[in-house]
Amino acid sequence: MTALTLSSSSAATLRADVVVIGIAKSGKPNGTPSVAPGAEAVEKAFGGKLGATLETLGASGGEGEVTKLPAPDGLKAPVVLAVGLGDAPADGASFSPESLRRAAGSAARALTGTAKAGFALPLTDGAESVAAVAEGALLGAYTFRAYRSKGKDKGKNGAKDSGAPLAEIAVLGAKSRDKQHKAAAERATVLAEEVARARDLINMPPNDLYPGTFAEQAKAAGKEFSVKVEVLDEKALAKGGYGGILGVGQGSQNPPRLVRLSYTHAKAAKTLALVGKGITYDSGGISLKPAGHNETMKCDMSGAAAVFSAVVAAARLGLKVNVTGWLALAENMPSGNATRPGDVLNMYNGTTVEVLNTDAEGRLVLADALTRACEESPDAVVDVATLTGAMVLALGNRIFGIMSNDEAFRAEIHETAEQAGEQAWQMPLPVELRKGMDSPVADIANMGERMGGGLVAGLFLKEFVSEGTPWAHLDIAGPAFNESGPFGYTPKGGTGSAVRTLVRLAERTADGALG
Structure with missing residues (x-):
């Protein structure tokens, strides 16, 4: 089963294979997707041009859409994965728990064969958001491989099992010592x-x-x-x-x-x-x-x-x-x-x-x-x-x-x-x-x-x-x-x-x- 940790590390300083961020639709035809809360450090590393860069790559912020791009200097992780959250909430409201679950799940599925990913998705509703991101990522990381013959899913030179589920999920911005955050993560793991x-x-x-x-x-x-x-x-x-x-x-x-x-x-x-x-x-x-x-x-x-x-x-x-x-x-x-x-x-x-x-x-x-x-x-x-x-x-x-x-x-x-x-x-x-x-x-x-x-x-x-x-x-x-x-x-x-x-x-x- 994929491991789950809560991390107060910044998306810029976390040592991981990938940093996952959220983007939302701008609401305008062919508009630049907006970068969701939680990705501020990544946005800074891109010099404030992350949304424009993603638009160039064809990203719109649509629900479940996944876009990978190389990380710039300033990030420890070599890859950034932007996942679509769908329409941005009106009037500064938070993204719904289900939007977060689905986005985290889409990202986790796209990271099959990856050792560790940091999820810098919006946690604006505290423990409820932590629960949604953790639950969605863990559910999305599921694979059924009990009947696969040995070595069938190996990567190049047999060095890496490319079919293995994402091994570790770090929910960034969550506090491991916060009782509510910890309880949310534990429940998500059991579920x-x-x-x-x-x-x-x-x-x-x-x-x-x-x-x-x-x-x-x-x-x-x-x-x-x-x-x-x-x-x-x-x-x-x-x-x-x-x-x-x-x-x-x-x-x-x-x-x-x-x-x-x-x-x-x-x-x-x-x-x-x-x-x-x-x-x-x-x-x-x-x-x-x-x-x-x-x-x-x-x-x-x-x-x-x-x-x-x-x-x-x-x-x-x-x-x-x-x-x-x-x-x-x-x-x-x-x-x-x-x-x-x-x-x-x-x-x-x-x-x-x-x-x-x-x-x-x-x-x-x-x-x-x-x-x-x-x-x-x-x-x-x-x-x-x-x-x-x-x-x-x-x-x-x-x-x-x-x-x-x-x-x-x-x-x-x-x-x-x-x-x-x-x-x-x-x-x-x-x-x-x-x-x-x-x-x-x-x-x-x-x-x-x-x-x-x-x-x-x-x-x-x-x-x-x-x-x-x-x-x-x-x-x-x-x-x-x-x-x-x-x-x-x-x-x-x-x-x-x-x-x-x-x-x-x-x-x-x-x-x-x-x-």
């Missing part, structure tokens, strides 16, 4: 490491990550961070009557698991339950996915990865809240033993479900886990899942949907996501769509009307939440796996979507800001 944990899990190939090995990873992390972990194997699931999880997993040679993670704090006043969909590979089952839709289905456990990482983060941060995490793990495969369209499953709460489409399997494993989570009477329940393609059609690839049985709680989750820097949108649960899931042979079917399919899935899950328990459903099908090019602090592949929102939710719950 980035846990997002990286989720990303690593999502990026692992399904021949290595299946329900059993996922459960083993949870047990190992639990031992390391004092999180209690309980694992129900296929025998325990059968004995307990978890028909949804068993029904989805019965077609695979890798049997399903239900994992319970528990972090408790002696002074906690509330308990938050998190439930994650963990389909380690989704072929669609008997309702096989068409060609071109299977290649990324290792990411269908992104919800469980987010829940796992969020519980561990809560433990590492010592939050004054009790958090339980439920990982509903199964591999959805076709075989002679697989669930068929038309089969009826007996769920954990006694509900019978007619399976009309075996590719609508996520809601089946979540239903059992939601019922089990509600048995412990938490103050609120949140489930996270790459649940429906319909949500991607509705909100695109960067925004997750929020549904809830409580409008106030739904709004709180949305606000929490915005605070965390994750894009989300509130979605309804129209009661008229429930009728489409009526079954002639069972209590409910796992499919309903095609139009509004993401909302139908939410209505199905709602059936398995205890009355009176605030519940929210996060459909992260769009942002969980980035198939296009990287941007900001978001890499290609697994993104760790919803981890930061869940951690922020746990923090707000601990602080008494929710409910």
